[in-house]
Amino acid sequence: MEIKLILNGKAVTDHIEADTLLLDFVRAHGCYSVKRGCETSNCGLCTVLMDGKPVLSCSTLAARADGHEITTLEGLQEEAADFVGFIADQGAEQCGFCNPGFVMNTIALLRENPDPTDDEIRQFLAGNLCRCSGYEGQLRGIRNYLDQRGGRHGI
Amino acid sequence: MAYRSVNQSVRKKDAMQLLLGKPVYVEDIVPKDALVVKLLRSPHANAIVQDIKLDTALKVAGVEAIYTWQDVPQTRFAIAGQTYPEPSPYDRLILDRHVRFVGDPVAIIAAENEKAALAAMKRIKVTYEVLPAVLDPRTAMDSEILVHPEEDWYPPCEVGGDNKRNLVASGVEADGDVEKILADCDIVLDHVYHTKACDQAMMETFRTYTQTDRYGRLHVISSTQIVFHCRRILSRALGIPKSKIRVEKPRIGGGFGAKQTAVCEVYPAFVTIKTGKPALLIYSREESKLAGSPRHEMQMHVRLGAMNDGTIRAIDLHTLSNSGAYGEHGPTTVGLSGHKSIPLYTGRLEAFRFSYDVVYTNLQPAGAYRGYGATQGIFAVESAVNELSEKLGFDPTVIRDKNMVREGMVMPAYYGETASACALDRCMSRCRRIFDWDARYPVRDMGNGKVRAAGVAMAMQGSSISFVDVGSATVKLSEDGTYNLILGAADMGTGCDTILAQMVAECMDCDVDDVAVFSADTDVSPYDSGSYASSTTYLTGKAVEKACSQLKKQILTIAAEMLECDNTGLLLFEPKGIRHMWTGRVATLEQIAYKAQCFNTHPAEATASHTSEVSPPPFMVGMVEIELDKETGKVDILDFTAVVDCGTPINPALARIQTEGGIVQGIGMALTEDIHYDCKGRPMESSFMQYKIPTRLDMGKLRVEFESSYETSGPFGAKSIGEIVINPPAPAIAHAIYRATGVWHRDLPITPEKIVMGK
Incomplete structure (x- = not known):
C-alpha cells in the first residue's frame, strides 16, 4: 500500500507492506535514533511524535501515519540540544540506547508542561526504561535545565 | 592532592552523540543488505534431535x-569471555544434536529478510526424542539424568568439575578450625538463602554483524565487552586461525556482564563463513x-558463629x-560468593570455611x-549478620563496627591479601550520619496500615582478577600536539573511554579535549582482557599511566635532538612543549610531532600493559528506608543512601551514576525481578511485561557520597566502582522488611505476596 506522510518536515511517499511497523519504517528512512528495546510496548525506546504527541512506534502501524506528521529525534536536534547537555553534565546518558526515546518524551513533556515538578517529570517519563543510570541523574539534569531557565518548581 | 583532569566530573566523550541519537550502535552502522539470521530454538529442556526436515523451509x-x-x-568450546585457559568447560557446539534447555538452538536460518527467515523457521x-530433564539444582548433582553425558566434554582448567556427576x-577452602570455633560460640545462626537468575536487561539486546573483509577475513562487528576473547572463541568454534578474524565493537547499549559472554557471535559468523555473505543476528527481547546469560541462581547455607557480646568468630x-x-x-562466579562476603568480617574472625558445588x-x-x-x-x-544483630539486640551498625575489616588487616578469606586501602569504617559512620540512622532505625507505625523501617548492609568487590587480567593502552602524539588513546577495553556506557582520557590529560598535562579515544578493535587495539571484573579503571588506567610515561621519554628523546641537548635530564616537559633548562629554548609539541614524521627513528607513541598481583577491594555501606503496606505487602523504597570507597573517584559524576544505577x-x-520455570523448564518471565x-x-530518593581511601597500586589511587554498587540493596531491603514485619525473607525477590503470606 502507499502512504504519504511528513517525516521530520519532509514529505515522504512510500509503498509499504500493510503490517509494517512505524519503527521499522522510520529506520528504513534513515531515522536510526529510533530504537527497539522490547516487543511488548514496555520500554519507551521507540518513542516518536505523531502530530506532536508521543507514540510508541513499535506498536503503531506505519499505515496509521498516513497523512500525519512524524517527528523523530533527527528532526528535533536543536530543541534537544537545548537541554541534553544538562543530562551529559550528570553523566546520565550512560550507554545511550534509551536516550532518544527518553529525550523525545521529555520534549513532549516540556511542550505540554514547560515548568513541571519533579513528580510530574517522573510520572510523564515513567514509561521510559533505563537500566544504567538509576534515573536520578536524568532527573537532576532536567531539573538543572529548568532551574537555569527560571523554572518555579525547583526542589 | 590536587589534580587538573583526574577527580573531575568531565562529560563523557560520546555524551552528545548518544543524547542526540546519532547512529553509533551495531544495527545503525552495518550495511542494510546483510542476510538476516534467525535461530530455531528447542521447545524441550532435554532432548535429542532425531530428524530435521528442511525441504519445505528451503x-x-x-x-x-x-x-x-x-x-x-x-570441536567443543566455551563462550565465556575469560583469559585462556578458561576456567569454564568446553561444553558447547555451535549446534548440538543434544539440546539441553528450552531455547537451545536447533537450526540457523539465513534469509534475505526477516519475514522469509521466520516463514522458513515455521x-x-x-522430531525430538524428549528426555527427562534436570530442573532442580538441589537434586542435580549425581542425578541419573546427565546434562552433559558426552565423552568430549573438556575442562581447560582443573576446577573440580565432573560431567558424569552434573558437576x-x-x-x-578454609582457614582455622571452623567446627571447633563454632562449637565454642555462644550463638550459631544456621540459615539457607536463595537468589534467582536475574537478567541484566541491558536496553540493547545481543547482536552481531559479520562480513568478509577486503582481505578475505571474517570481520565481526559486535556489541561485546570482550573483543579479544571473542576472536579466540570464534577461532576455536569455527576452526579458523585468529589471523583470519577481526572483531570490533562500536558503542554498546549496555552490558552489565551479559556481553562478557559471546552469546550470539558464532551464529552469524558461521553463516558468513559458509556463504561468504554479510549476516546480521539481532536477538529479540524474548x-x-x-537464551541470554543471566546471573547464577545460588543457594547459600550460612553458619555464623558469634559471642553474646557480638563478636563474630566463624x-x-x-x-x-x-x-x-x-x-x-560457573566455576568463577561461585568463588566470589565467598571471597567477597566473608572478608568483610575479617576484624575478629578466627576461622572460616567456604565450600561450593x-x-x-x-x-x-x-x-x-x-x-x-x-x-x-x-x-x-x-x-x-543482620539476623545475628536482631537476635542479640544489637544495633546492626554497631555490630559491624565491632567486626568489620579495617585498613591494614590481612584478609585470610581474600587470598591472604591486605586491605591496603580501606575506608569501610568511615563509610559506615558517614552513612549513619547522612541517613540519620539513629532516628530512622526504630520502626515507625504510620497509623494508616503502613510501617516505616530501615535496613543496612555492607559490601565489597575486587578490582580486576589478580595474576590474570591484562590491561593495555597505546598513546600517540599527533601533529598538532594532541594525543590519540587506543584501547582494547570496552566502554559499554560506563564512561571508561573518558576516564582513561582524563588520565592521559593528567599525565601529559593537556586538556581532556586534546585526547581522542578509540576502542576497541582486535586489529588495532593493544591486547586487553576486556571490560569486566571491575578492571578497566584500575588496570587499564595503570597501563595508561605507564604508556604516558614511556611516551614522555620518547618525546624528550626527539626534542633532545632538536634542542641539541644530549642529556634529556635537562629538558622540562611543559604544556606548550619541551624547554631546555639552561638555554631556555623550547620545542613545541607540534614541532616535535612534525619532527617525528620526518627523518626520524623514534616513534612518538608508546604502548604499555599492566597486570596486578592484588585485587584491591572497594567498599560500600548502604542504608535503606522503606514504607511497607501491611495489608497488601507492597514495599516502597523511600530513601537509599550509600557511601562508597572506590579509592580516588577518577570522574565523580560518573562514579555517582554508576552507584545510582547499581543500587536501582x-x-x-x-x-x-523474578524467574519462574514451568514444569517443562520454560521460563515464564520472557518480556518486560512479566520481568x-x-x-x-x-x-525513591537516592543519595550517594564517597569516602575515599588511596590505593597505591591503582592509577591516581583509584580502585573499582562498577560492580560493588549492586550488592548492598538486597540484604539492606530484606533487613528493613524484617524490621517492618518480623519475618526474615531469605528467598529473593521479596514480593508483596511473600510478605503478606509471611513466608
Missing part, C-alpha cells in the same frame, strides 16, 4: 541457507530473556550454584552479571 523465497547440527564443526520439521566445579558458607545447561562462568541443570545457562557471585554471597552473609538494579533484584525492572517511580 523453498521459502529469499531463504539463503539453513544449517543444523550436521553442518557445524565438532516450516522446519524437527561444573566444586571446591573447599530471546535475550530465554563463618561457614556453602554455595550451591546453578550454572544451567552450559558451564560458562556448581551444577548443570536443563535450564537457561547463566553467565556474568555485575557483582558476579559477590552479590549473591553478600545477600546471604549480610542477611545473617539491586532494588529490582530485591523486590521484583519487572524498576521504573523511575520505583526507586
Whole structure:
C-alpha cells in the first residue's frame, strides 16, 4: 500500500507492506535514533511524535501515519540540544540506547508542561526504561535545565 | 592532592552523540543488505534431535541457507569471555544434536529478510526424542539424568568439575578450625538463602554483524565487552586461525556482564563463513530473556558463629550454584560468593570455611552479571549478620563496627591479601550520619496500615582478577600536539573511554579535549582482557599511566635532538612543549610531532600493559528506608543512601551514576525481578511485561557520597566502582522488611505476596 506522510518536515511517499511497523519504517528512512528495546510496548525506546504527541512506534502501524506528521529525534536536534547537555553534565546518558526515546518524551513533556515538578517529570517519563543510570541523574539534569531557565518548581 | 583532569566530573566523550541519537550502535552502522539470521530454538529442556526436515523451509523465497547440527564443526568450546585457559568447560557446539534447555538452538536460518527467515523457521520439521530433564539444582548433582553425558566434554582448567556427576566445579577452602570455633560460640545462626537468575536487561539486546573483509577475513562487528576473547572463541568454534578474524565493537547499549559472554557471535559468523555473505543476528527481547546469560541462581547455607557480646568468630558458607545447561562462568562466579562476603568480617574472625558445588541443570545457562557471585554471597552473609544483630539486640551498625575489616588487616578469606586501602569504617559512620540512622532505625507505625523501617548492609568487590587480567593502552602524539588513546577495553556506557582520557590529560598535562579515544578493535587495539571484573579503571588506567610515561621519554628523546641537548635530564616537559633548562629554548609539541614524521627513528607513541598481583577491594555501606503496606505487602523504597570507597573517584559524576544505577538494579533484584520455570523448564518471565525492572517511580530518593581511601597500586589511587554498587540493596531491603514485619525473607525477590503470606 502507499502512504504519504511528513517525516521530520519532509514529505515522504512510500509503498509499504500493510503490517509494517512505524519503527521499522522510520529506520528504513534513515531515522536510526529510533530504537527497539522490547516487543511488548514496555520500554519507551521507540518513542516518536505523531502530530506532536508521543507514540510508541513499535506498536503503531506505519499505515496509521498516513497523512500525519512524524517527528523523530533527527528532526528535533536543536530543541534537544537545548537541554541534553544538562543530562551529559550528570553523566546520565550512560550507554545511550534509551536516550532518544527518553529525550523525545521529555520534549513532549516540556511542550505540554514547560515548568513541571519533579513528580510530574517522573510520572510523564515513567514509561521510559533505563537500566544504567538509576534515573536520578536524568532527573537532576532536567531539573538543572529548568532551574537555569527560571523554572518555579525547583526542589 | 590536587589534580587538573583526574577527580573531575568531565562529560563523557560520546555524551552528545548518544543524547542526540546519532547512529553509533551495531544495527545503525552495518550495511542494510546483510542476510538476516534467525535461530530455531528447542521447545524441550532435554532432548535429542532425531530428524530435521528442511525441504519445505528451503523453498521459502529469499531463504539463503539453513544449517543444523550436521553442518557445524565438532570441536567443543566455551563462550565465556575469560583469559585462556578458561576456567569454564568446553561444553558447547555451535549446534548440538543434544539440546539441553528450552531455547537451545536447533537450526540457523539465513534469509534475505526477516519475514522469509521466520516463514522458513515455521516450516522446519524437527522430531525430538524428549528426555527427562534436570530442573532442580538441589537434586542435580549425581542425578541419573546427565546434562552433559558426552565423552568430549573438556575442562581447560582443573576446577573440580565432573560431567558424569552434573558437576561444573566444586571446591573447599578454609582457614582455622571452623567446627571447633563454632562449637565454642555462644550463638550459631544456621540459615539457607536463595537468589534467582536475574537478567541484566541491558536496553540493547545481543547482536552481531559479520562480513568478509577486503582481505578475505571474517570481520565481526559486535556489541561485546570482550573483543579479544571473542576472536579466540570464534577461532576455536569455527576452526579458523585468529589471523583470519577481526572483531570490533562500536558503542554498546549496555552490558552489565551479559556481553562478557559471546552469546550470539558464532551464529552469524558461521553463516558468513559458509556463504561468504554479510549476516546480521539481532536477538529479540524474548530471546535475550530465554537464551541470554543471566546471573547464577545460588543457594547459600550460612553458619555464623558469634559471642553474646557480638563478636563474630566463624563463618561457614556453602554455595550451591546453578550454572544451567552450559558451564560458562560457573566455576568463577561461585568463588566470589565467598571471597567477597566473608572478608568483610575479617576484624575478629578466627576461622572460616567456604565450600561450593556448581551444577548443570536443563535450564537457561547463566553467565556474568555485575557483582558476579559477590552479590549473591553478600545477600546471604549480610542477611545473617543482620539476623545475628536482631537476635542479640544489637544495633546492626554497631555490630559491624565491632567486626568489620579495617585498613591494614590481612584478609585470610581474600587470598591472604591486605586491605591496603580501606575506608569501610568511615563509610559506615558517614552513612549513619547522612541517613540519620539513629532516628530512622526504630520502626515507625504510620497509623494508616503502613510501617516505616530501615535496613543496612555492607559490601565489597575486587578490582580486576589478580595474576590474570591484562590491561593495555597505546598513546600517540599527533601533529598538532594532541594525543590519540587506543584501547582494547570496552566502554559499554560506563564512561571508561573518558576516564582513561582524563588520565592521559593528567599525565601529559593537556586538556581532556586534546585526547581522542578509540576502542576497541582486535586489529588495532593493544591486547586487553576486556571490560569486566571491575578492571578497566584500575588496570587499564595503570597501563595508561605507564604508556604516558614511556611516551614522555620518547618525546624528550626527539626534542633532545632538536634542542641539541644530549642529556634529556635537562629538558622540562611543559604544556606548550619541551624547554631546555639552561638555554631556555623550547620545542613545541607540534614541532616535535612534525619532527617525528620526518627523518626520524623514534616513534612518538608508546604502548604499555599492566597486570596486578592484588585485587584491591572497594567498599560500600548502604542504608535503606522503606514504607511497607501491611495489608497488601507492597514495599516502597523511600530513601537509599550509600557511601562508597572506590579509592580516588577518577570522574565523580560518573562514579555517582554508576552507584545510582547499581543500587536501582539491586532494588529490582530485591523486590521484583523474578524467574519462574514451568514444569517443562520454560521460563515464564520472557518480556518486560512479566520481568519487572524498576521504573523511575520505583526507586525513591537516592543519595550517594564517597569516602575515599588511596590505593597505591591503582592509577591516581583509584580502585573499582562498577560492580560493588549492586550488592548492598538486597540484604539492606530484606533487613528493613524484617524490621517492618518480623519475618526474615531469605528467598529473593521479596514480593508483596511473600510478605503478606509471611513466608
